[in-house]
Amino acid sequence: MTTNLLEIDDLHITGQGESGEPFEIVKGISLRLKRGEVLGLIGESGAGKSTLGLASLGYARHGCRLVHGSIRLGGKELLGAPPGLLRTIRGVNVAYVAQSAAAAFNPAHRLEDQIVEAAVQHGGYSIAEARAEARRLYAKLRLPAPERFGQRYPHQVSGGQLQRAMTVMAMVPKPDIIVFDEPTTALDVTTQIEVLAAIKDAIRCEGMAALYITHDLALVAQIADRIMVLKDGKLVEEGPTAQILHAPRAAYTKALVNVHRVGGVMKPPSGKIPSLEVRGIDAAYGLLRVLHDVTLRLDHGRTVAIVGESGSGKSTLARVVTGLLPPLKGEIWLAGERLPGALAQRSKDQLRRIQLVYQMPDVALNPRQTIEEIIGRPLTFYFGHRGAERRRRVLRLLEEVELPAGFAGRYPAELSGGQKQRVCIARALAAEPEVMICDEVTSALDAQVADGVLRLLLRLQAETGLSYLFITHDLATVKAIADDIVVMYQGKIVQQGRKEEVLTPPHHPYTDLLLSSVPEMELGWLDRTLAEREARKARGERVMESADR
């Protein structure tokens, strides 16, 4: 019985709603974690997985309360334990790796001082011991220059390195359990694969147990021995990784496994004047050149996907096309009409014909305007619709994006992420654009919700002949909806063409890196991919690495 490191029984956690009334986040979950085992917790946002992860440290977020149940760590009850006991346990017996390492490190102190802090304060290590251990782990997690790495400040290392540094911080005091809360979600695919491999390696060698929380089933399948699927604070299904992947029992798990099966109809290229044409664009922020000679063409009613990791210049391209960032040189043509580079010089009608949908619907909607005001404004601004006519059109647009008419009077805060993104799309549609730029529109959404939004975009395209410039780092999305693909790397286009051409080998080495970094829903994908890359390197082929290195 004592082989279990962590035992959680019938745990209930409540939080506080908008107006202060309590509601249950975790509704009676039990779990067991043995030494050396990795347990994956998976579910959409709001499933209670992060709350549960924090609870295994005996911690509840501000406003949350551990109401009922029991959390035993190595036989010690944490629920209701005095703060003194919890302090000696946290960081030493159980450690936490947060989603955003950038927000978890203090920018004013050197990395090493923060990394060894818990071990020295609670773990009984001397500073020298903790430093030596940290250096050993830097090497283990494949961080560059292990001897000097800790001397840097958080802003001097990349996102992927910082996430690994945080893992080191958790590992230095040799805890029994580490809780990983979406440790790779904020990273690019190309970086994610490396961090994931490093974490997997470290856990295996150090013999620690881990709770790995994520919304990405393909990802957790690479690292977990066992998976628990959560939904709305309840356990849906639990089982060994292989069983969850290949023989899911619950309908919800099946839906998770089968996500991203959206498929577009292949459209023949049209010979007409392209909706949007970009020729030889160079752009810079100050002295920093971010786009080099970018040329692409978007035909009427088609979708061009621009893919690349962060820093590749794909969002900058969107800013140039919309006029927010005037290019240094090059031309932008909209349906045969040359557009001025700067926003201020474009006519109202030119502005209307290009619409942008943003990544984060939370900040793209004014929280103090109702949905009707938000969608109605372009109707009034561009077409002069007012009163009953405007209202009628707003309701029709809501129907277009599959939202109930009752939403018109609501405020954005009352909507879920997916619903907000639909409102953003409705606002863009209200302007009756020819080109819609979608900047990572699905990356802030849960897989199933994202699927719904993609289906909506495809349907709208089929009905109205809209052209999409689709910016994303998610190749599964690209496969699902693109007609043409443009691969960008460090501000340059490295490959472009029809989807089937780009996706079939031989690839450009960078395209290859991107494609092979997307986690696939099968056991052993991670090890196999990494082994393949090593083998190809050994054969002397050109294998690119993420710019993050």
Place this chain on the structure above:
Amino acid sequence: MKTFARMPLSAKAGLLIVLVFAFAAIFGPWLAPHGEAEIVGDVWEPFSTTFPLGTDSLGRDILSRMLWAARNTIGVALAATLLSFALGMTLGYVAAVVGGWVDLVLSRLIDTIMAIPTLIFALVVLAVLPPSLLTLILVIAVLDSTRVFRLSRAVAMDVAVMDYVEVARLRGERLPWIIFREVLPNTLPPLIAEFGLRFCFAFLFLSSLSFLGLGIQPPAADWGGMVRDNANAISFGLIVPLIPAAAIAILTIGVNLVVDWQLERSSTVRRRA
């Protein structure tokens, strides 16, 4: 009504104080038993049924003058604060939303004004200009607007980088729409709290100017001036000058209690959002 029931005790007390003073300011002239500058008795008469708060250095009824002064003091402070907010907020928002050299010029100009000690600046300007209520309000408003500018620029900066403001820009919206429809509603809570605070400062500033003889000119009554007129009474063991001083203190406290509650409310709302 629901908000009132949920208010903490301190905010209720503050609101009560503010309402009492507002009542006095609005209806003071009708409530006052005597005229504003009417000499009705001896110098510094003690409290009595005829003169509930005694008389002042010229034999005027203190209670009447307190009520008359409420309108002058609060009126000038309120007008000056409203004006300073109109000015400071508009400039602050323009600086934040337009940015670039507009922001640079405005910010440096405001910095220059702020570099000169406020009281000295006011003393110099008021000594040069003809004394009138309007100049007084304008001087206080302009000096106070520098602080409002700094705050509104800072809060508007945070909002101006939001995607929904960019959406409005991309739509081709003009500056007034961006400022008043997109930015203003989202920056209001901290500014409302600041309004209460700045009102207190304007009020204290006016009182100190009056005390120095440059504020509201006699025979018009105002609390700061009343403290000065009766300052000598202290040496005779009389509490007359403390009465207007107490009025100033109590209103300041009252407004601050309400402001504290507002601040608390706006910050919790933002934490949730």
